[in-house]
Amino acid sequence: MTLSREAVEVHDAILIERSLDEPEIFSVLFDRHAPLLHRYATRRLGPSEAEDIVADTFLAAFQHRGDYDRSRSDARPWLYGIASNVIGKRRRAETSLYRAYIRSGVHPAELSGLRVEDGVGTLAVNRPLAQALLDLSQADRDVLLLVAWAELSYQEVAEALAIPPGTVASRLNRARHRVRHALNRQEQGE
Amino acid sequence: MDAQLKAMWSTIPPATPEELAGARQRLLDGMRPRRRVVTGPRLLIAAGVAAAALVAAPLLGGAGTPAYAVTESPDGTITVTVNELHDPAGLQARLGAAGIRADVTFLAAGEQCAPDRFAGVDETYGGPAATRPRELRSMVDGSRSAKATQVTSVRTIRISPRYIRPGETLVVEFRDNQDARVPWRLGAWLAQAGTSVAPCTPVDDPH
Secondary structure (H helix, E strand, O other): OOOOHHHHHHHHHHHHHHHOOOHHHHHHHHHHHHHHHHHHHHHHHOHHHHHHHHHHHHHHHHHOHHHOOOOOOOOHHHHHHHHHHHHHOOHHHHHHHHHHHHHHOOOOOOOHHHOOOOHHHHHHHHHHHHHHHHHOOHHHHHHHHHHHOOOOOHHHHHHHHOOOHHHHHHHHHHHHHHHHHHHHHHHHHO | OHHHHHHOOOOOOOOOHHHHHHHHHHHHHHHOOOOOOEOHHHHHHHHHHHHOOOOOOOOOOOOOOOOEEEEEOOOOOEEEEEOOOOOHHHHHHHHHHOOOOEEEEEEOOOEEEOOOOOOEOOOOOOOOOEOOHHHHHHHHHOOHHHHHEEEOOOOEEEEOHHHOOOOOEEEEEEEEOOOOOOOEEEEEEEEOOOOOOOOOOEEEOOO
16 A cells, blocks of 8 residues: 555656646545645644645645646645745734744644643743744745655755755755754753 | 754644545535636535535444434534434424524435525625635625534534524525535525525526
8 A cells, every 4th residue: 555655756747747637636646645734734824724725735736737847756845835835825823823832832733642741841842943933934934844844855845935955055044043042042041 | 953843743643534525625626617607505505615624434324323413502602413414394493492593404416495595694695606716705704694604524514693693594505415425515594684584496406
C-alpha cells in the first residue's frame, strides 16, 4: 500500500496532466496531499479554518492545473505555495491563534489526551515560539514554517513562493534569528 | 532551535478522511462544469454542504438507531441529528416541542419541492439567481436563514433560535443524497411571520 517517494513524485505530474481531460483524477491528488496539508493549516490557523484552507487551496489548484510545470514531479511545492496565499488572506486568524495560545497554553487542535507528558516544559518552549511567530512578517513566517512544519527543502520553498533561493535563505536566517532570540530570552528569564 | 520548532504542535495528527470529507466534496462540486445558474431555492442546499464539516461514516441504519434526535443545548441552540429520512411529521412535532415552529420535508434523491412554497425572509429563497460560487457565498453569509440553521456534520444541523424572529417558520427540506458518506443535503430557510407555508410538491430536480 505504501508507495515509494519516487513513485509518488512521478505520479503527481502525470495525475495533473491526466486531470486536464479527466477532471475527477484530480481528486487522487487531493487524497494524497490533503491530510498533511490539513495538518499544516491546522497548526497555523487552528482546526476551524483548516477545512476552508484545504478546500480553497485545492479548488484554486484545480482551476490553475493547466499552468502546472509538469517537469516538477512532486506537486507539494505548488500546493503549499497556493496554500500560503490562501493562509495569507486569513492572517488575522493565524495571529489570533498564536495570541490565544500565548494566553491559554492550549492549541485548539491538541487534544488533552495527546499532550506530551512534560506539558509544562513544552509550554515553556512553545510560548516564546508562538510569540516569535507572531512577531514575524507573513513572508518570513511562510518560509520558516514551510521548512519546519511542511518539511520543504530550500529549493522547494523557492518554487512554492516563486522567489529566488537567495531570498529564501535570507528570510529563513532572519526568522531563525528572531526565534532563537525569543528562546534565549525565555531561558534567561526562567 | 529547528528541532524545537519542528516539535511545536507536532502531536496534531494528519487529517482523517472524515475531517477531509467536506473539503473533498467542495473540490468535487467545483470540478463540475461552471456557469450553471443557481436558483434561489437551491442556494442553501449547496452552501449548507459547503459550510459543513462532512464526516465519512457508514450509514448507521438498523435496529436501535433512531431516525432522528433533537437535543437542546444550554447555549440555547438545538442540535438535530438525522440518521434516516423517515417520519418528517415526527421530527416537526419534536422541533415544535423544542420551541421551533418548523416545516419539515424529506425528499427522495433527484427531487426538490416546487418553488414558491412560501415567502422567505431573505434572498436565499426565491431571490435572484447567483451564477458564481463567490456571489452565492456572500449572499448566504449575509442571510439570517443561513445563520439560523447550520450544517455541522453529515448527520447534524444546529438551529440557533436567536436568529428566528417571532412568528417565522423554519422550513427545512432534506434530500436523499444516495451517498453513505453524505446521506442527505439540506435546504433551510425562514418563512416570513404571518405567512403560510404551502405543502411541498415534489418535482424532479433537473440539476
